[in-house]
Amino acid sequence: MxxxxxxxxxxxxxxxxxxxxxxxxxxxxxGEPDFPTPQKVIEAGRQALAQKATFYTQSVGIPELKEAISSYYKESYGVEVSPERIVLTPGSSPALMAALRIALESGGICGLPDPGYPCYKNMVNFLGGQWKPINVFAAQGFKVVPEQIEGIGSLVLNSPSNPTGAVYSHQELESLVRTAEAKGVTIISDEIYHGITYTQERVPSVLEFTDEALVINGFSKFFLMTGWRLGWMVVPQKMVRLMQCIAQNLFICPPAVAQKAALASFNPExxxxxxxxxxxxxxxxxxxxxxxxxxxxxxxxxxxxxxxxxxxxxxxxxxxxxxxxxxxxxxxxxxxxxxxxxxxxxxxxxxxxxxxxxxxxxxxxxxxxxxxxxxx
Ligand SMILES: Cc1ncc(COP(=O)(O)O)c(C=O)c1O
Incomplete structure (x- = not known):
């Protein structure tokens, strides 16, 4: 391996x-925020412990948090994402691994931006799949362009990107989605750095253009909760049951205390x-x-x-x-x-x-x- x-x-x-x-x-x-988790979130975690949140939860996460994330999509991006399609995971890394496995199942090589987050290729290797680099150059803003969607069955996009900080505009993301659709390519959109952006325009989620992508996000970066290990994934409706079975078998459930604490993240203050x-x-x-x-x-x-x-x-x-x-x-x-x-x-x-x-x-x-x- x-x-x-x-x-x-x-x-x-x-x-x-x-x-x-x-x-x-x-x-x-x-690659970890230097700021500690907000005090209100820590307090919510403390309270959860006092109330003995020490047991397994639903394999896909507690309904209140799935609903809170669904509302967050509505408020921040204007998109409807039903809570059913949201699966909470122990950090976004296991979500990525599951998404890559699902994408590889539908066949073909997985396209990975180069330079890009190194764990993608190592996860694909671990899963026994095939990947190929999609070279992104400074002159193209370190972003994948539609012409590069060729000879692959799936494509990982990462906006904002690690390591380049590149951010795709609405137009850029939409044209990638349309090309991928036309060519039957599954998109995995790693949106873990969403929220940490410096553009004038609001940064789009791939969910604004399609319900068929596998979208990864989590509480590690913008929400300052790396050590709590809590991420999430948005899956197409047809994959809800499959993802539930994957979660049951591979993760059992995300951490109970982290989920209760994370609920406080959506407090306006x-x-x-x-x-x-x-x-x-x-x-x-x-x-x-x-x-x-x-x-x-x-x-x-x-x-x-x-x-x-x-x-x-x-x-x-x-x-x-x-x-x-x-x-x-x-x-x-x-x-x-x-x-x-x-x-x-x-x-x-x-x-x-x-x-x-x-x-x-x-x-x-x-x-x-x-x-x-x-x-x-
Ligand atoms: C691009 C990218 N995706 C995913 C992750 C994984 O984050 P976590 O498992 O803490 O949610 C990281 C962590 O550095 C990252 O940089």
Whole structure:
């Protein structure tokens, strides 16, 4: 079975070893919000525990939360998604795995954006399926275009994207959906970074254009609940029963306490608090882009979502992996090499995560600048 390491996790583990030796490391590799879960959500979790929410729940999740997510789709995107089609999962990763399995079942190769989230290919490998990279270049905004939907049975889209922060517009997403429909290609839309966006226009969900896609989302990123392990999936009506059987057998149910806690996320005050975090991310993004520009490290196009910057490091190296390893050992900064995300020019790119305080990011950029000066 071919499962490559998740390089960012290797970097993180090495960073932790250095920290254990008393070395201070600036983390710009971790793909996890630095903010804790909102207090009201924690309180709801505490209350759930006090009320002994320690048992299994429905395999597809508690009805109240499915209804809350359904209302969220209506309010945020203007789409009707019946709660029945929503399946809660222990994080979005198991939902992705189930979606990939379902998509592979309908036949063909799975198309994966390159650069893209590395776990997609490793999941397909784990499932014994076939995948092929769909190369996305800076000149096309790191986005898949309809002409690339060729020779595949399914396609993973990820908007906002990890690692590039690319966001598809309404028009772009709709034309991909229409082409996929015409060619009988199943779309898996990983929308886990929804909510963390910086565009003028509202960012569309694929659900605005089709009821036939498999849509992945969850509470890890915008909702600041990584460690609670709670995600969800929206499936076409015809797959509701199949997905229920998959959930029963593979997951039993999502965590009971996390589900009760997550209900509080939709409280308007909590939503406001979450939106404020997005303005903080935006300031950090703008800061890093400026700092990198001074080092002649271009970020083009400017990422419009998630908390990542995918930067062209070709002025300094043609080997992003060695570059990041050295940056960690010599400058004590954690950055992820582009090669973690595929093989399409990825040797020339590195990914910064700005899920860290501005103070830390400033320290990180200073260290990077000083270290680069020693190289030239
Ligand atoms: C693009 C993408 N999809 C899915 C996930 C999985 O998130 P989780 O399993 O925490 O919901 C991640 C996590 O980093 C991600 O970056």
């Amino acid at each position: 071919e499962i490559s390491s998740f390089i960012v996790m290797d970097i993180l583990e090495r960073a932790k070893e250095l920290e254990a030796q008393g070395i201070d490391v600036v983390h710009m590799e971790v 909590v939503m406001e608090e979450l939106r404020q975090k997005v303005s903080i991310y935006r300031k950090r993004r703008d800061y890093i882009i400026e700092a990198l520009k001074e080092m002649e490290i271009p970020v083009d196009p400017v990422p419009q979502g998630a908390f990542y910057i995918y930067a062209d490091i070709s002025k300094y190296t043609k080997d992003s992996f060695s570059f990041c390893k050295r940056a960690l050992e010599e400058a004590h900064i954690g950055i992820t090499p582009g090669v973690d995300f595929g093989s399409n020019n990825t040797n020339l790119y590195i990914r910064f995560s700005y899920a860290n305080t501005l103070e830390q990011l400033k320290e990180g950029m200073n260290r990077l600048k000083d270290w680069l000066n020693t190289l030239s």
